[in-house]
Amino acid sequence: MSILACKDLSKNYGAVPALNHVNLTVEAGRIVGLLGPNGSGKTTLIKLANGLLTPSEGELLVCDERPGRITHSLVSYLPERTCIPLWMSTQQLLDFYKDFYPDFRREAAMEMLQHLGIRMNQRIKQMSKGTREKVQLIMVMSRQASLYLLDEPIGGVDPATRDYILNTIIGNYSPDAAVVISTHLIADVEKVLDDVIFINQGQVVLQSSVDEIRERNNMSVDALFREVFKC
Numbered sequence: 001m002s003i004l005a006c007k008d009l010s011k012n013y014g015a016v017p018a019l020n021h022v023n024l025t026v027e028a029g030r031i032v033g034l035l036g037p038n039g040s041g042k043t044t045l046i047k048l049a050n051g052l053l054t055p056s057e058g059e060l061l062v063c064d065e066r067p068g069r070i071t072h073s074l075v076s077y078l079p080e081r082t083c084i085p086l087w088m089s090t091q092q093l094l095d096f097y098k099d100f101y102p103d104f105r106r107e108a109a110m111e112m113l114q115h116l117g118i119r120m121n122q123r124i125k126q127m128s129k130g131t132r133e134k135v136q137l138i139m140v141m142s143r144q145a146s147l148y149l150l151d152e153p154i155g156g157v158d159p160a161t162r163d164y165i166l167n168t169i170i171g172n173y174s175p176d177a178a179v180v181i182s183t184h185l186i187a188d189v190e191k192v193l194d195d196v197i198f199i200n201q202g203q204v205v206l207q208s209s210v211d212e213i214r215e216r217n218n219m220s221v222d223a224l225f226r227e228v229f230k231c
């Protein structure tokens with residue numbers, strides 16, 4: 001069973017085609033980079049997988065289920081923008097997640113928050129943008145989900161902390177789960193990726209393992225991306 005499967009999936013916003021007959025699968029145990037230029041359809045695909053949008057044509061399945069009530073408990077989603085309640089303290093946010101998500105691993109979240117020096121009594125609205133991003137990512141990755149959908153997870157995180165975030169958080173998920181990361185920070189993220197999907201103008205132009213890219217093209221994912229999408 002694949003964790004995510006798109007079959008001939010299309011999505012239009014009115015007359016604007018955002019995804020155009022996309023076929024792809026993501027298997028358990030894989031960390032997949034969803035990479036493409038601005039406006040290529042990454043966020044649209046992530047929102048379809050999370051059930052925030054519905055397909056115009058074709059099908060998208062999460063663990064063999066159409067997005068809906070069942071998949072909401074299987075998917076842990078980090079949106080592009082911060083959407084945690086700003087008035088809460090870190091402590092209150094932990095309580096909120098524990099109440100809301102039965103699969104939330106509070107101890108794991110606490111350990112990561114403490115490692116990054118994030119105070120339990122600080123309110124989210126008092127935090128810097130990068131700290132908010134870290135907190136939200138820790139919350140999302142502390143759920144025991146089957147599919148993690150991370151839309152631009154580390155854009156505001158300083159480079160020194162990125163490696164910790166990527167290694168500790170993304171390296172700590174269950175082998176039965178899959179992670180899809182949309183990012184423009186390819187050089188930073190590619191060391192944790194197993195596979196990449198290149199998407200352009202709503203179409204998948206490449207799906208490959210990172211090892212294959214390095215062997216076949218003798219270059220990093222970042223270098224290949226720059227070559228494929230050169231302006």
Ligand SMILES: Nc1ncnc2c1ncn2[C@@H]1O[C@H](COP(=O)(O)OP(=O)(O)OP(=O)(O)O)[C@@H](O)[C@H]1O
Nearest residue numbers: 013016017018036037038039040041042043044045
């Ligand atoms: N709500 C909307 N209404 C109309 N068009 C939209 C809407 N959201 C996205 N689009 C269009 O759909 C296409 C894909 O957008 P999407 O946000 O999925 O791209 P993206 O790859 O995530 O881009 P970026 O890297 O800039 O975040 C673009 O042409 C965009 O203008």
